[in-house]
Amino acid sequence: MKEGARIVTRKSVAEMAGVSEATVSRVFNNVGPIREETRCKVLEAADKLGYYPNAIAQSFARRKSGNLGVILPYVPKVHLFSTYYFSEILNGIGEQVRELRYDMLLIFRKPGDDNGYIELFRSQKVDACVLLGTTDTPKERKSLKALEEAGYPFCLVNQHFEGEHFLEVDAGHERGAYEAVKHLLDEGFRKIAFLNGPAEYSNSTDRLRGYVRAMTEAGRISQGEKLGRAVPPEWLDTGNYSRTSGYEAASRFFHNRQQIDAVFAANDRMAIGLMQGFRDLGIAPGRDIAIVGYDNSDGARITDPPLTSVDVPFYRMGAVAVRLLLQPDQEPEILASEQGTLYNGRRVQMETKLVVRSSSKGNQA
Numbered sequence: 001m002k003e004g005a006r007i008v009t010r011k012s013v014a015e016m017a018g019v020s021e022a023t024v025s026r027v028f029n030n031v032g033p034i035r036e037e038t039r040c041k042v043l044e045a046a047d048k049l050g051y052y053p054n055a056i057a058q059s060f061a062r063r064k065s066g067n068l069g070v071i072l073p074y075v076p077k078v079h080l081f082s083t084y085y086f087s088e089i090l091n092g093i094g095e096q097v098r099e100l101r102y103d104m105l106l107i108f109r110k111p112g113d114d115n116g117y118i119e120l121f122r123s124q125k126v127d128a129c130v131l132l133g134t135t136d137t138p139k140e141r142k143s144l145k146a147l148e149e150a151g152y153p154f155c156l157v158n159q160h161f162e163g164e165h166f167l168e169v170d171a172g173h174e175r176g177a178y179e180a181v182k183h184l185l186d187e188g189f190r191k192i193a194f195l196n197g198p199a200e201y202s203n204s205t206d207r208l209r210g211y212v213r214a215m216t217e218a219g220r221i222s223q224g225e226k227l228g229r230a231v232p233p234e235w236l237d238t239g240n241y242s243r244t245s246g247y248e249a250a251s252r253f254f255h256n257r258q259q260i261d262a263v264f265a266a267n268d269r270m271a272i273g274l275m276q277g278f279r280d281l282g283i284a285p286g287r288d289i290a291i292v293g294y295d296n297s298d299g300a301r302i303t304d305p306p307l308t309s310v311d312v313p314f315y316r317m318g319a320v321a322v323r324l325l326l327q328p329d330q331e332p333e334i335l336a337s338e339q340g341t342l343y344n345g346r347r348v349q350m351e352t353k354l355v356v357r358s359s360s361k362g363n364q365a
Contacts, residue, residue: 008051016045067105068097068322069126071117073133074108084268084297085314086132089157092318093130100326102127117143121152128153128325130318135200136161153328155321158314160202160347169321169348173203176310176352177210180264180292183308183354185218187362189262189290192220193235195249195274197266207266207294234259239270246270250277257283262290262360268297268309275303275359290360296353306357313350320348 014021019042026034027042045051070093072086097104105126109116120126134140134156144166147154155167184192194211197204208227215221215231222230234256239245246265250273253260265271271293275285285291286305293300296311316338323334335343340351 008049010051012049013042013045013051016049017041065124065127067103067126068093068326069105069107069120069129071107071109071129071131074110084295084299085158088314089132089318092315092320093322096319096322100322102326117147117154118150118152121147121150128155130154130321130325131156132158134159135198136202137200153325155325157317157321158203162202165346167324167346169317169324169350170202171312171317171350172342172352173206173312174210174213176294176312176354177207177264177266178214179210179352179354180294180308180310181211181214183356184262184264184290184292184360185214185220187290187360189362190218190220191235191260192262192264193237193253193256193260194231195237195239195246195253195263195265195270197239197241197270199238204266211264232259239266239273241267241269243269243273243276246273247277248273250274250281254278254281254283260289262292264292264294266294268293268295268300268307271307271309272299272303275307286359286361290362292360296355300355300357303359305359308357308360309355311353311355313352317350320350324348 010021010024014024017024017038019038023034023038024042024046027039028046070090094104107120117129120129129152131144131154134144136159141161141164144154144156144161145164148164148166153167155169157169158171160166160168160170181192181194192211192215194208196208196211199205205227212221212227212231221232234253237249237252239249246269249270253263253274254277263271263274265274271291275291278285278289278291283289291307293307293309294312295314296309300307300309320334320338320341324331327334335341335348338348338350342349
């Protein structure tokens with residue numbers, strides 16, 4: 001500390017403004033009715049003296065942390081922030097948090113471990129939570145229902161739980177998948193395979209519904225009692241949304257080469273892996289076999305050939321989730337400002353859009 005420097009206290013501000021210390025505290029904690037003239041005097045005195053309130057003391061007085069928690073899955077050896085899905089959603093969350101003058105606290109949890117959601121709130125580490133990468137398992141449902149019953153504010157992004165009333169910001173994945181497969185059918189392809197993601201993610205089920213609906217309407221399969229049961233086994237495979245799982249699926253599809261002429265993949269990373277795998281097997285994507293991805297990531301624009309993909313508004317989904325949590329009184333205005341958004345109960349659903357590129361052209365139709 002420099003010679004002559006002194007610590008500016010709340011008492012010093014109160015003396016200069018001609019008010020009590022309690023009034024200074026109320027001004028900085030935004031507690032109770034305060035005359036505008038008084039508020040201005042306190043802020044002016046604080047500015048002249050260079051007074052900055054203690055953030056820890058403020059949060060204790062308000063019973064708030066000033067933090068929005070963002071809970072992410074921890075998966076070893078997976079570069080989470082390099083994935084388009086997570087980076088776009090986090091960008092949307094971060095920008096909105098900054099505008100609303102909150103801080104963002106990133107919290108990683110290992111799938112299957114005790115998630116400790118309630119403890120985050122009870123310890124006053126966060127005021128609200130956005131949850132990414134949740135899975136529809138009995139344990140997860142139980143934890144989320146406990147949060148709901150305790151009255152703690154949270155929002156799920158890109159995941160929904162049938163039969164529950166959680167606040168959810170999602171996209172129209174069934175419609176997006178339907179339009180992707182319909183595009184392939186319109187291009188003349190008939191034996192269209194589907195590389196889906198794990199079933200515990202609701203968007204995997206939604207995309208399977210879209211695929212089945214498009215193929216059923218085209219008379220390519222018959223709708224069975226169970227979703228996907230009527231799909232020929234050689235047309236249906238599952239990856240884990242990674243590029244590697246797409247690459248490995250290419251060899252399995254290769255053995256059924258005479259049975260398929262196109263593949264719809266549930267995300268771009270798997271689609272790009274498929275393209276690499278097919279190329280290594282001597283099959284040219286976009287010429288010998290059509291490929292369509294999902295997400296419209298940056299990678300879709302630079303593949304060879306450029307990848308047809310379904311655009312998902314991940315950035316907007318993250319931003320809207322934050323606004324619904326931190327500005328609940330403005331919910332009608334928030335939703336009204338979002339074009340192409342459906343609101344049903346507590347579930348927000350945003351539109352997707354097919355972006356056609358040369359990987360899915362009907363050269364062999």
